[in-house]
Amino acid sequence: MTSLRALSKEKLTDLQSALWNEYRQEQAKGLHLNMSRGKPAPDQLDLSMDLLRLPDSCILEDGTDARNYGILQGIPECRKLFGNLLGIPADQIIMGGNASLNLMFDTMAFLFLFGTGGNRPWADYRTVGRTVRFLCPVPGYDRHFRICEKLGIEMIPVRLLEDGPDMNQVKELVKNDEQIKGIWCVPLHSNPQGVCYSDAVVEELASMETAADDFRIFWDNAYGIHHIYEEVPLKDILTACEKAGHPNRCYYFFSTSKITFPGAGVSLIAASPDNIKELLGHMSAQTISHDKLNQLRHVQFFGTPEKILIHMQKLADLLRPKFDIVLQKLEEGIGQDSSIASWSRPKGGYFISLNVSDGCAKRTVELAGQAGVTLTAAGASYPYGKDPDDSNIRIAPSYPSEEELAQAMDILILCIKIAYLEKLLGNQPK
Known part of the structure; x- marks a missing residue:
């Protein structure tokens, strides 16, 4: 294909x-196609319908009735199941409700209210006119950024490279600024680029020098077992932190939101024994326990880590054709003309990251919306919704049918080209 330039x-x-x-002509069809969020499609959700017929018994292995009060940390069977899946000791896990996002927000709020490890509460910085800062690899997950905005945390973008955050940039920032209290990480099949962190990056995050004694890694392993094309190993961050002499540095999050039911799954936070004790102390004033019956349902539904992985293979088989459609359409419609657009080729996860020509993302999303294709807002993958290049668009292939997805991609590619031609010809709308 000849370059338009x-x-x-x-x-x-x-x-x-x-x-x-x-x-x-596409506008006249009156289509309503939505690719704005990474929602599981109905056929994915159908794989977990037997969850609604469980539990067979409400009595736990130790004789406890799961219908009643108690067990703040989560039932032992569920902690053991996911601990074995993720390689984390069961006593270093707290089971939560259906959303790991809830656990992330609460953990951040606890740090603001109470501090950690004897350090001052993060909210105290406001009383002396200072701001807590957080590193945000970009492009990244908009809901992480929303937590920071809600709590008044200043976000500092850092480059996300092919093997994880730019560690030269990260290390330089954290060693000199005591107000930088942490970093967001989606270490496998990141949202939206599909980046997988290398062993070297995990080790550097665990061992790097930080000005803040209470620096924390928020390790959101949301797609840790969501392999579509290729299984990618991930070095254990909790063990790496312990070996590096920083056992309390990391909070590890995981959920079944895109494994079973987003609205009725289970989540967890894992951390060092000291952190777990501290978190349970805060949670004890907040709740008696999370939904133990739902934890038990998941235990009885899956049974073993091996059966969870078989379930994930079924989900991958449903997702793979949709990712194939997106990648094939981009290749056929744009080809190698990187001046128009380039895109990620993830090995798993839920998204494809599309970079259009600088200054064209918002216009592309606007045009697509007016033709009946709803996309995630341009800039959503950056703190404060501000993509400095106005180039990144997140594609979420999971929810539409294959036919709808093909239609949506045809329209999206058409809009990419129109926006790019407007830029070349200097007739972009004001």
Whole structure:
């Protein structure tokens, strides 16, 4: 495919006119296609319907009735199941409700209210006119950024490279600024790029020098077993932190939101024994326990880590054709002309990261919306919703049917080209 940059202005104008005619034909179809969030499709959810027929018995192995009060840390059977799956000791796990996001927010709020390890509460910084700061690898997860915004945390973007955050940048920042209290990490199949952290990056995060004694890694391993094309190993961050002499540095989060039911799954936080004790002390004033019956349902439904992985293979088989459609459509519609767009080719996870030409993302999303394709807002993958290049768009292939996804991608590619031609010809709408 000839690069559009090589065409004369006359040919570009003719092409723009032809694309607009095609665009109006798509608009006339009145489509309503939504790729704005990574929601499991109905056929994915159908794989877990037997959860609704459980539990067979409400009595735990130690004779406790799961229908009653108690067991703040979560039932032992559930902690053991997911501990064996993730390679984490069961006594270093707290089971939560359906959303790990809830655990992340609460953990951050606890740090603001109470501090950790004898250090001052993070909220105290406000009383002396200072701000807590957090490192945010970009592109990243918009809901992480929303937590920071809600709590008044200043976000500092850091580059996300092919093997994880730019550790030269990270290490330089954290060793000199005591107000930098942590970093967000999605270490496997990151949202949205699909980046997988290397062993070297995990070791550097665990061992690096930080000005803040209470520096914390928020390790959101949301896609830790969501392998679609290739299984990717991940070094154990909790063990790495312990070996590096920083056993309390990391909070590890996981959930079944995209494994069973997003609205009725289970979540967990894992951490050092000291951190677990501290967290349980705070939680004891907040709740008696999370939903133990749902924890028991998940235990009885899966039984073993091996059966969880078999379930994940079934989910991957449903997702893989959709990722194939997106990647094939991009290849056929744009090809190797990286001046128009480039994209990630993830090995798993839930998203594909699309980079259009600088200054064209918002316009592309606007055009797609007006043609019936709803996308995640441009800039959502950056703190404060501000993509400095206005180039990144997150594609979420999971929810639409394969037919709908193919239609949506045709429209998206059309909009990418129109926005790019407007840039080349200097006739972008003001």
